[in-house]
Amino acid sequence: MRIILFLLCLMVPLSSLAQDAPADTAPITVASGPTDAQVEARITDILARLSDTREVTVAVEGSVVTLAGEAANTEAAERAVGIAERVDGVVAVQDDIVRTLDVTDNVTPLVDRSAELTTQFVRALPLIAAALFALVAIFLLGRFLASRTGVIRRMAGNPFLAELIATAIRIAFVMIGIIVALNILGATALVGTVLGGAGIIGIALGFGVRDTVENYIASLLLSIRQPFRAQDHVVIDGQEGIVVRLNTRATILMTLDGNHLRIPNAKVFKADILNYTTNPERRFKFRIGVDSADDPVAAIAVGAEIMADLDFILDDPGPMGTIVEIGDSSILIDFFAWIDQRETGFGTARSQAIRDVKAVLEERGFSLPEPLYRVRVDGPAALGSSSSDEASDHTTETRPRDGKAARALHAVLNTDADLTIVERVAEERQGTQQNDTGTGPDLLSDTAPKE
CATH class of the missing domain: 1.10.287 (Helix Hairpins)
Structure with missing residues (x-):
């Protein structure tokens, strides 16, 4: 009984809410669209104004448009269909247009x-x-x-x-x-x-052309920075030579062997550049070992004295030596000296200094240690006539002529700067300036500020 009363109490407010709610089945009124006659008149008027769709006829029934008649080609027919589809009130378009493909109509x-x-x-x-x-x-x-x-x-x-x-x-x-x-x-x-x-x-x-552009930009930056001049002695990324020219693509070097070396400017711009010409003074060094029983300080003094007497060695800074290592049977000493590269050849000066220091050290009683070898001979030693024959063969030698011998001795003792490669580079640069070789302009300038 209590359950029935509770249900009746719930039904009363629900019925009142139902009476207040709007009716979902109420009709929706909308404005009426154009009639079939209006649609037909509108499409007919548009097509009649166009030269290629004047022969197309229009019929509209139930908002469905039927196009008939003739058109010169498919393009004209599709144009008429497109116009009909865009008119308000059209639901679908039926294409019954005949494509005549008439020559006159198309030409x-x-x-x-x-x-x-x-x-x-x-x-x-x-x-x-x-x-x-x-x-x-x-x-x-x-x-x-x-x-x-x-x-x-x-x-x-x-x-x-x-x-x-x-x-x-x-x-x-x-x-x-x-x-x-x-x-x-x-x-x-x-x-x-x-x-x-x-x-x-x-x-x-x-x-x-990324690589080409990179090369071109590197050429521009190198020409502005000028890290080297023409005829400078440089080492670029481990490659040594004399600078011939710098063009828009590469840096041309002449190696010390007289060969041409072409290095792309993009690589030159990123590489470590060692320029020997910028500072004319250059230091060379060599190592000599004396016996462990000798006084290394006295050996250094003798070597420095001998090098100081050489005309091509600079007085400031003067020659010197340092003890590098003490071995089992020798003391290794490094000798240092400075030269002017504009007047003295680096290799020949170093060679002359080594010869003089070695000779004087031996004259003054310093022992230059030699490696010792123990030779084991199994069986009787064959000391026959063949060894004497070989010795006699070696003692026989052909001596050069006096003129050749003098030139060879002069070449050994000459310490002047070797300008052979520099002169070849100068001749090549002069020939390049006089003749158009197609290698592009030389970007190096002696008047531009140097980096």
Whole structure:
């Protein structure tokens, strides 16, 4: 009984809520669309105004449009269908148009269009002439400014940078001329397309020729920094030689053997460069061992004294020596001395110093240790006539002529700077300046500031 009363109490408020709620089945009123006759009249009027769809007929029933009649080609028929589909009140379009493919109907519009384009071109001739005149005038102005090489070089202070600036001026004025000409012709939309296309092409080319661009930029930076001059004796990334030239692609060296060495500028820019010519004073060293029983300090004093007496050794800084290592049977000493590379050959001076120091040390009683070997002979030693024959053969030698012997002795004792490679480089540079070899301009300048 209590459950029935509880259910009755719940039904009373629910019934009141149901009476207050809006009815979901109430009709929705909308504005009525165009009638079939209005749709047919509208489509017929549009198609009649177009030359290629005038023969198309229109019938509308239940908002479904049926197109019939004739059209010259598929393009005209599809155009009529597209127009009908965009008219308000159309649910579907039935295409019953016959494509006649008539020659006259298809050729006549083309002829009319060509004649119209010809008429428009003739009318636009004065405007085209004005655009061409502006383009040529701006191009000639840029070429004139770029040809002022003297002013540009004074401003840039570098021949390669001056050439780069001149090229940039010419390209900039060509682009300005094209933009101005397109604006005169009214093709402003084409300007953005040209610039966007140029940017995309530039990015693609940049990725494609990345190594070439890197070389070109390295050439520019090297020509500005000038880490070396022509005819400088340098070591670049372990490669030693005399600088011949620096062009837009590579640095050309002549090795000490007389061979040409080409190093890409991108590699030169990143490499460690050792320049022997920048500082004409250069130090050489050599190592001599004396017996462990000898006094190493006295040996150093003797060696320094002997080198100080040599004419090609500089007095400031003077020669010296240091003890490097004490071995089982010898004491190793490093001797140091300075020379002027402009007057003295590095290798020949070092060779002469070694000979003199060794000879004087031996004269003054210093022992130069030699390696000791223990030889074990199994069986009787064969001491026959063959050894004596060999000895006699070795004692027989052909002596050179007096003139050759004198020249050889002079070459051994001569310590003057060897300028053979330097002279060859100078001759080659002079020949390159006189003849166009196609290697590009030399970017090295004696007047530019050196790094």
